Amino acid sequence: xxxxxxxxxxxxxxxxxxxxxxxxxxxxxxxxxxxxxxxxxxxxxxxxxxxxxxxxxxxxxxxxxxxxxxxxxxxxxxxxxxxxxxxxxxxxxxxxxxxxxxxxxxxxxxxxxxxxxxxxxxxxxxxxxxxxxxxxxxxxxxxxxxxxxxxxxxxxxxxxxxxxxxxxxxxxxxxxxxxxxxxxxxxxxxxxxxxxxxxxxxxxxxxxxxxxxxxxxxxxxxxxxxxxxxxxxxxxxxx
Ligand code: UDP
Numbered sequence: 001x002x003x004x005x006x007x008x009x010x011x012x013x014x015x016x017x018x019x020x021x022x023x024x025x026x027x028x029x030x031x032x033x034x035x036x037x038x039x040x041x042x043x044x045x046x047x048x049x050x051x052x053x054x055x056x057x058x059x060x061x062x063x064x065x066x067x068x069x070x071x072x073x074x075x076x077x078x079x080x081x082x083x084x085x086x087x088x089x090x091x092x093x094x095x096x097x098x099x100x101x102x103x104x105x106x107x108x109x110x111x112x113x114x115x116x117x118x119x120x121x122x123x124x125x126x127x128x129x130x131x132x133x134x135x136x137x138x139x140x141x142x143x144x145x146x147x148x149x150x151x152x153x154x155x156x157x158x159x160x161x162x163x164x165x166x167x168x169x170x171x172x173x174x175x176x177x178x179x180x181x182x183x184x185x186x187x188x189x190x191x192x193x194x195x196x197x198x199x200x201x202x203x204x205x206x207x208x209x210x211x212x213x214x215x216x217x218x219x220x221x222x223x224x225x226x227x228x229x230x231x232x233x234x235x236x237x238x239x
């Protein structure tokens with residue numbers, strides 16, 4: 001069809017949990033295939049695509065530190081989990097003929113490239129999909145914060161946060177059947193009302209630099225392309 005992208009360069013944030021589906025741990029190959037097709041659909045529109053993948057389907061630092069492990073070490077494990085997910089996504093994208101580079105914030109030269117901003121931008125300009133792995137490279141941060149940070153570094157016009165729900169609600173839709181979807185929010189409203197969109201660090205970093213955030217359901221087929229084409233009926237827009 002004749003979809004026209006609104007953005008030239010975007011950053012897509014996928015949570016680790018999205019990749020595990022309802023199985024509780026690990027990666028579901030069918031979800032990877034689905035995600036890769038969704039990414040292909042926007043790549044085909046000529047959009048430059050960067051991706052940040054979480055690691056919560058494998059390991060979360062804060063959970064391990066709650067039973068006594070040092071937080072920094074636990075977070076290192078969490079960041080390594082994001083590398084596993086990034087390589088899985090790269091393999092799936094390449095299986096579809098899409099050129100992809102993984103750049104890690106923790107250097108692992110045998111496995112992927114190190115994060116080098118200028119090189120990442122060059123890859124994007126050449127139409128390669130760039131997956132940023134290992135979060136920010138520092139403990140005590142999240143991959144949401146890494147996504148906001150990288151989006152700003154590469155001058156992405158918007159951050160697409162694809163999640164399990166179709167946007168931001170005024171209360172938890174799994175617990176409250178009257179929960180209402182909010183279509184538009186300011187960063188300050190998210191912070192003040194403590195809406196569970198992203199952690200505060202990520203939201204305030206986006207706010208400081210005016211990076212728009214779109215939160216929507218990953219598993220709605222075609223959603224990513226709709227958001228990229230400026231369809232505001234999808235999800236919640238924060239700016
Ligand atoms: N992590 C970290 N620094 C970062 C990003 C991630 O230490 O910059 C660690 C942290 O332990 C986190 C884990 O990696 O729990 C997985 O990332 P996250 O929880 O953000 O994944 P998601 O919720 O998106 O699956």
